[in-house]
Amino acid sequence: MRSIKAWMVILINLLVIVVMIILSLFFYQQFKQALDERVLLQLTSIKRLKRVQIEEYIQSQWNIFQTDTSDLNYFGSNGTFSSLVNESLDTECLKTIGILETEGVMDLSHCTTDSTILLAMVKKYNDSLWIKYLDQERIQHILLERSGMGETGETYLVGEDFRLRSKSRFFPDQNPLSIIARTEGVESSLAGTFGSNIIKDYRGVPVYSAYHRLDLTGVNWVILSEIDVEEGTIPLAKMRTKLVAIFILVTVVAMTLSLLLTNFFSKPLLQMRDLLTLMSKGSFDFKVVASNPSIEFQEMFSALDELKQSIQKAIRFSNEIGALNLKTTYPSNPQEDQLGKAMILMQERLNDYEHREKQNQLLAKKSLILGQEKERKRLSKELHDGLGPLLTSLKLNIQRTDVAPHVKTKLNQVIDQTIQEIRRMTYDLMPPALEDFGVGKAMSNFVSMISKSSGITIIFEDDTLPVDSKIGSDVDICLFRICQELINNSLKHADCQKIAITITEFEDKVSLFYFDDGKGFNTQEVKKGSGLRNIKERVAVFDGYVEVNSSHEGTQVEVEIPFS
């Protein structure tokens, strides 16, 4: 497992290096081939030039020798050597090479006693043998002309016996005859084939060589122009150095570029990896910034950003749901969003649950309130219908007893007070008129009672239907209790002069409007368990609407209860 960076660097550099090696090798080969051809061509032309010069020189000397007799050396006649122009010549040797039988140019080097190279022209004239030595220095001079031959270039002659016939450049002090050059060039030239090639020379050193047989009658010599491969390939070596330099340079550049490129491409990938790691750990508190200008990366990052945002939305939504804010809407199209679908399903379930819970609470509250009212009604009835008649019976009976009139009066007073007290208790528990006449009539009576006892003006407007009223007895009780509570509050706390109450029955609902001109209260600060809370609960039981406004100019309360 390597990082993407390493992979990219390795692959890019591998590619560059392979291409570079192939190219270099190819160019090197091409160059080497061209260079070889070039060197050999040059050597061939030098060789040809020198060959022609030598041949021309010898030919011209021959021609002169044929016609001119002035400068001849007499050599002898009829098989005898009259004199030897050159004392170092071995006459016996000369005989074996057939000097007496032939005319022409002859190589006499074998027959010198001091082993010098000697080339002589021989002719028969007037039965005499004439001889003239060719100027060896002249030939040597031609051979030594070294223009275009560099440091190691040389042109030399080799005889039939594979011994050098000219001075070696490398062994100037050695006798050429003692140097044996049995080389490929010499051999093929003697066999009649000229040409050029890379071969080993007499030193055993690889050289470029151009070789040819000299076209001379009587002399079977080979001329060779050679230059060391080492020198000839100096440009090649230079080029190799350059190639290596270029190779290194390119490799370095490729390395640098690949690193840059790798960074360029891997940075967003690594960034993406880091962001995804963060996300997988559950952290979404980051900002997605595309670090690469290319379209694909931009798209990738914007996709990531969208992913992040949708997850964040889901998180926010979950938080809201968790905080039981069930009215929150999921801010995306959940068509393809599985998460969103699940979330919304969860929300719906929770909503259902909450709704049921609310229904249950409402039901519980309702049954509590209704139970309470039922109990009050029962108590009220029992007091009124049970105790009341007993007391009135007692009163009637007292009137028929034989007690002193003042005692009778006293007793009657006590009984009347008791009955009055029972009436008050009955009324407080549940005014009988509420059930018998509805909230409108019951309130009229209640209001006139309160108004009388408190001295405060209470205007009550009963706008309920006198016949066929749709207000049920539960709603009657509810509205009556609310009015009771509100009037109670106004009398106790509001310090008011006037109270106005209107109960209006509509087709589909009943509305209560309450107003006092008191000093008001802060609706936010009223204590829990206060009347206001009871009112709200009572209204909630009937799914009604309640609004309380209070200021220093007075308090307004409006209640609406729909008919179910």
Add this chain to the structure above:
Amino acid sequence: MNTIKVAIVDDHKLFREGLYSLLSSNESLEVIINVGNGQEFVEKLNHGIIPDIVLLDLTMPEMDGFEVLKLLQKQFPGVKSIALSMHDDGNYVVKCIKSGALGYLLKNTDEQELFRAIELVYQGEKYYNQEITNTIINTMSESGPQTKKLSPKEEEILALIAEGKTTKQIAHQLFISTRTVETHRVNIMKKLNAKNTAEMIKIAAKLDLIN
């Protein structure tokens, strides 16, 4: 002087007995019926036992006081009734009067008041307990069935709308909430079959509901 024939209809036996002995002590009174509910009373009447005055309890099982009053009005208009009740609520008085009772007494009434009431009613006058009567006045003013298409409140609001008053002004003036004013307005529009306020005013003017 003829004795006044009295009927006692009350479900409470002790009270009934007390009342019976009290009335019996008065020589000008003769208790001819003494029953525990309306049903029994009606049976007596149907048997031809007709009292001058009936002292009628309102709350009874088997035909309560109000039902008896209605039946008397229809079938025995000659029988004068006095309601005897524990209720000191004016509404009961009003209902009794509407049902044809000529008197209304609280059960813990004094013997003097009781005799006076019987006497007055017998003479064709009416007697209602003084305390309660004072509280009736408010309640009385509310009566009378609504025969018009629009309720009085609606007519009032319609007039105010026609005057160009705003919902808030109307609400303030009539001690009702703006919400209620709006509801009234919608109801008026519904009743007049108007689509908007302007049309409502137009139709109302045509029907002489406003001037």
